[in-house]
Amino acid sequence: VLISNLEIVPGRRVTKHLGLVQGSLVRAKHVGRDLMAGLKNIFGGELKGYTELLQESREEAMQRLQQQAEAVGANAVLKVRFSTSSVAQGGCGDLCVRHRRNPGVVPCRTSSFS
């Protein structure tokens, strides 16, 4: 499945619109990472643990998106958008949970011009 955030695929055209698909994920990192992040909050700089966490969750969300797209028989997903929000602040102490999804995505069946 081709995934793109453009509206068109060069050299091909959309022949069928199959509706919206999305993939979302909520994920947390273990306490050790949170502690490291707390330290980094004093010294400043990149929080590698969290960058990793977000990267992983994004990839998994993309996989789910892809599965959904395959299930409806699409061969391309166009206009992909990402959005992130942190869920569950406060209450859970140092635990940082993230949520990631791709809303407003159009799966299509495309075919070549020639």
Added chain:
Amino acid sequence: VSDIIVFLTLLGAGFAFGQLAEKRHYRSIIRRESELNRLPAVASRYPPVDRPYDQALVTGSVVVSVDYFKRFVASLRNLFGGRVTAYETLLDRARREALLRMKTQAKGMGAEMVFNVKYETASISKGRKQTIGSVELLAYGTALIPRERS
């Protein structure tokens, strides 16, 4: 008294390490930016159709946080209002770093350019307080990879 000592130590450590980290980060950003200058990343939504291209979604993301000193300065700034320069440089660094990572990924795929680049910002608030602390920047776009003619 011990509270004040701890506070001042944190402030000093934050200032020293924070400045150092920021300077080093800016140096590396500028160096890599000039290296990747030949790979254009544009916000245009319509790719050229004159040549056959393969396309792939590329992303680059980074989570950075401010140091203790800057957070303190920002909280002071909140009293008087005005530009919070402490956070401005943070966001600037994060945005440029995210774009660079996206470009690096695109280059690794042999892409010629990246289209429809979008940014996405999320502040990661930890704990109960509404401090911005750290921020996540995601840059994503569609890499166009020239297809070899058979």
